[in-house]
Amino acid sequence: MPITVNGRAVSPPADARVSLLDFLREDLGQSGAKKGCNQGACGACTVLLDGERILACLTLAVQCEGRHVTTIEGIGQPGALHPLQQAFVDHDGFQCGYCTPGQICSAIGMAAELRRGVPSHVTGDLVTDVIALSDDELRERMSGNLCRCGAYNGMVAAIEEIFGEAKA
Ligand code: FES
Ligand code: FES
Numbered sequence: 001m002p003i004t005v006n007g008r009a010v011s012p013p014a015d016a017r018v019s020l021l022d023f024l025r026e027d028l029g030q031s032g033a034k035k036g037c038n039q040g041a042c043g044a045c046t047v048l049l050d051g052e053r054i055l056a057c058l059t060l061a062v063q064c065e066g067r068h069v070t071t072i073e074g075i076g077q078p079g080a081l082h083p084l085q086q087a088f089v090d091h092d093g094f095q096c097g098y099c100t101p102g103q104i105c106s107a108i109g110m111a112a113e114l115r116r117g118v119p120s121h122v123t124g125d126l127v128t129d130v131i132a133l134s135d136d137e138l139r140e141r142m143s144g145n146l147c148r149c150g151a152y153n154g155m156v157a158a159i160e161e162i163f164g165e166a167k168a
Pocket of ligand 2: 093094095096097098099100146147148149150151
């Protein structure tokens with residue numbers, strides 16, 4: 001069964017051991033998702049699977065058969081940036097930029113989780129339908145995406161600008 005990657009149906013790899021990250025980068029040329037740790041610790045490989053954020057290094061490509069994968073290339077392109085990409089630029093939310101694709105995919109997935117009322121470790125109200133994007137929620141929910149340059153303040157400002165309408 002094909003995998004839909006950024007709107008294009010592709011055949012899964014013949015080798016069932018291939019990670020989604022390697023499949024995207026090496027077979028499909030979608031190099032936006034980065035290989036940082038390759039063991040689930042840094043978040044640089046974060047992509048969206050049917051709108052949910054996942055770590056592509058810990059996902060087998062064949063697990064995505066019949067599903068939709070969105071990488072940073074499918075979120076925006078030069079000249080047609082996603083508003084969050086533009087906000088990262090406006091707020092200097094990156095330095096080397098290596099972690100940026102994962103940060104942006106993760107933030108988009110996080111916003112969807114908030115809208116669905118998915119609680120985090122710091123959520124106080126567990127019965128609300130929509131969780132506000134407080135500073136604690138933002139930092140807790142983005143804590144799986146590391147940036148060794150320490151551009152966190154700009155990232156927080158960018159994410160708040162775009163998804164902060166539900167801010168407490
Ligand atoms: S490369 Fe996947 S979490 Fe680090
Ligand atoms: S901007 Fe360099 S690792 Fe994040």
